[in-house]
Amino acid sequence: MSARKTFGTQPCSIARTLDVVGDWWTLLVLRDVFRGAHRFDELKSGLGIATNVLTVRLKRLTDAGILERRAYQEHPPRFEYTVTAKGRDLYPVLIALLQWGDRYMRDESDPSDAPPRVVVHDTCGHAIQPAFSCPHCRSEVSAQNARTVARADLPRELRNARSARAPRRNA
Amino acid sequence: MSARKTFGTQPCSIARTLDVVGDWWTLLVLRDVFRGAHRFDELKSGLGIATNVLTVRLKRLTDAGILERRAYQEHPPRFEYTVTAKGRDLYPVLIALLQWGDRYMRDESDPSDAPPRVVVHDTCGHAIQPAFSCPHCRSEVSAQNARTVARADLPRELRNARSARAPRRNA
DNA sequence: GCGGTCAGTTGCAAAAAGCAACTCACCGTC
DNA sequence: GACGGTGAGTTGCTTTTTGCAACTGACCGC
Known part of the structure; x- marks a missing residue:
């Protein structure tokens, strides 16, 4: 259909x-x-x-x-x-795709196949590899040390993430 | 075709x-x-x-x-x-999609439509909203303060991001 | 030996994607 | 002032992909 x-x-x-x-x-x-x-x-x-x-x-x-x-x-x-x-605000999605592709989708047999694009952070002026980090403890977040859980399964006192506040106008 | x-x-x-x-x-x-x-x-x-x-x-x-x-x-x-x-290592892609959806794809007219899943960081035990941050200056990376440039356009001394090293076995 | 579960395969109709050709309104130029 | 070029599409046709439903084949419990 x-x-x-x-x-x-x-x-x-x-x-x-x-x-x-x-x-x-x-x-x-x-x-x-x-x-x-x-x-x-x-x-x-x-x-x-x-x-x-x-x-x-x-x-x-x-x-x-x-x-x-x-x-x-x-x-x-x-x-x-x-x-x-x-x-x-979809930029992080593209960054995430870019970084995964940089790591895994290159042609290893071709030494000239370096990733042609790098992320530049205007704030500090450096070419960087941004990573997801935890705003609470500042360490890197990956599938190894994080998971998603149903909100209802969380102990009440840990539901401190204001997930999805209203759309921000700036930043 | x-x-x-x-x-x-x-x-x-x-x-x-x-x-x-x-x-x-x-x-x-x-x-x-x-x-x-x-x-x-x-x-x-x-x-x-x-x-x-x-x-x-x-x-x-x-x-x-x-x-x-x-x-x-x-x-x-x-x-x-x-x-x-x-x-x-595709986890960040899903996180990025999740966070954007949490912010923009909810039904505002339905107060019960809270995002049903939150990310829990095992390391610190908290429900969090992970964000891309710059490993150099630790501030948040967004489309507002970052861009991608052709590697060739970068001044040589700033090409310090080891983008795409060989696949890691762990972490 | 009968129904149920798991992990698919096969067949068909409908929607989406690819490609090429065409339109329509202007703009510069010879 | 006709001629070619550009920008932003639309139309028509063919090939793929998807959705749906039905079917298969090996086993298992009863």
Whole structure:
């Protein structure tokens, strides 16, 4: 019947997020917007994506409030796409994918196949490898020392994470 | 012609990673394996995924070295799927998706729609919201204060990030 | 020997993706 | 002032992928 199921109704934030950005192209479109490609044609030629697919992706992303579509001239109408605050907050997802790919998806037989992109932290000016860390004890968080549990299973006094506060305007 | 393009040939770690885990189902399968679902049937009924699609996804993930397929009994042959070290390192991707969904994908009109899962850090025992931080200056990394640049564009003395060292066996 | 469980396979219909060609409104230029 | 080029798509057609349902095959308990 349907060629895709919706995950949006699942009571799980991962499923709901994937419902919006979980397909092959969407995150790559976002990656290029982060890198400064804002126009339809830039995205098209940079990604090698079919125009009809790009049209649909851009519409979905703007409908979801992740991108913003703005006319930068009127005659003829021309548009540019920029990330909203909501879209900016997807940056960690891209960083996480980047780091995993850097570690595992390189061609080991090709010595020239170094990761071509590095993350630069403006605050301190260094090329870095950001890592998830615990705001409480500041040590690194990985699948080895963390797990997710149903909120209901947590002892009441440990439910101190204000998970999902209202969308922040800045930072 | 083809209904999907391969990103694996792009010289970009994000693209290469999405080539493996970038579709609608793969990361959800992985999520459930992290949560302790290891058998075909558990995954099937937990996800509501079609069996043929699950078969293909599990095969892709084991071929990619992200999951491991092990017979847990011989007669009749029964298998279980567990994450490898490579698969475990995808945990940050799921965390990143979880946190974004917690912030943006809740139903604001439904007060009972709290995020049902929280991350617990075994090391300190607290429910936490892990954040990407810079190992150098320890401040939070976001799209606001970081960007990716082509490695070649970096001043030589700042190329101090050993990005993508060989796969670690532990931690 | 009957129903139940596990781990799939097979077959078919519907949706999505790829590709190529086309549109429409302008803009610069020869 | 016709000619080519650019930006942002739309349309049409074909190939893949997904969803769904039904079926298989080996065993197990009763």
